Amino acid sequence: xxxxxxxxxxxxxxxxxxxxxxxxxxxxxxxxxxxxxxxxxxxxxxxxxxxxxxxxxxxxxxxxxxxxxxxxxxxxxxxxxxxxxxxxxxxxxxxxxxxxxxxxxxxxxxxxxxxxxxxxxxxxxxxxxxxxxxxxxxxxxxxxxxxxxxxxxxxxxxxxxxxxxxxxxxxxxxxxxxxxxxxxxxxxxxxxxxxxxxxxxxxxxxxxxxxxxxxxx
Numbered sequence: 056x057x058x059x060x061x062x063x064x065x066x067x068x069x070x071x072x073x074x075x076x077x078x079x080x081x082x083x084x085x086x087x088x089x090x091x092x093x094x095x096x097x098x099x100x101x102x103x104x105x106x107x108x109x110x111x112x113x114x115x116x117x118x119x120x121x122x123x124x125x126x127x128x129x130x131x132x133x134x135x136x137x138x139x140x141x142x143x144x145x146x147x148x149x150x151x152x153x154x155x156x157x158x159x160x161x162x163x164x165x166x167x168x169x170x171x172x173x174x175x176x177x178x179x180x181x182x183x184x185x186x187x188x189x190x191x192x193x194x195x196x197x198x199x200x201x202x203x204x205x206x207x208x209x210x211x212x213x214x215x216x217x218x219x220x221x222x223x224x225x226x227x228x229x230x231x232x233x234x235x236x237x238x239x240x241x242x243x244x245x246x247x248x249x250x251x252x253x254x255x256x257x258x259x260x261x262x263x264x265x266x267x268x269x270x271x272x
Contacts, residue, residue: 136193140196140271143190143191144271148264150179150183155176156173157173157177158257160174161254161256162253166249167229167232168230174214177207181204181208199263206255210252213248230245
């Protein structure tokens with residue numbers, strides 16, 4: 056091979072090598088660009104996802120704080136209602152403790168003759184603690200109170216209709232003692248009815264007290 060051909064071949068080979076190098080170089084930088092674009096896209100995606108997670112967390116945090124505030128309000132409200140119910144129960148029991156004359160009257164059932172003052176505690180609780188403001192928030196406890204008050208009211212009415220002032224002392228109420236000989240059946244029936252009412256009233260009173268203690272303390 057002469058020198059001219061050698062240089063022609065060499066230049067051709069160098070040209071091919073240069074072309075290949077250029078193509079490789081271009082492909083390399085194209086790949087870098089693609090990789091960078093891919094990385095940038097992934098970074099953007101991660102950034103969006105991070106922002107989404109951040110927003111989700113802030114939303115969760117806000118909702119949780121709001122729920123906690125609502126729970127605190129509910130708990131505070133519940134405690135206030137319990138405190139109200141306790142005070143009302145204590146007011147009722149202050150007038151009608153288990154040893155009050157009215158409760159002892161229905162417990163011992165001395166209804167053939169008794170002092171009219173023994174009804175005073177029943178009358179007082181009906182007059183002083185029977186308005187709408189004197190109701191329990193606890194629904195079941197309120198039902199028990201209504202049942203008790205209903206029986207107290209019925210008992211007072213039954214006493215007023217079935218007993219009379221004693222002829223020797225108007226301070227006493229009685230089933231006319233002369234009925235025992237003149238109207239024995241009426242005398243017995245009247246006392247039986249009053250005793251049944253008294254027994255029922257004392258039972259409901261006792262259940263009310265026990266139920267209230269279980270609910271409130």
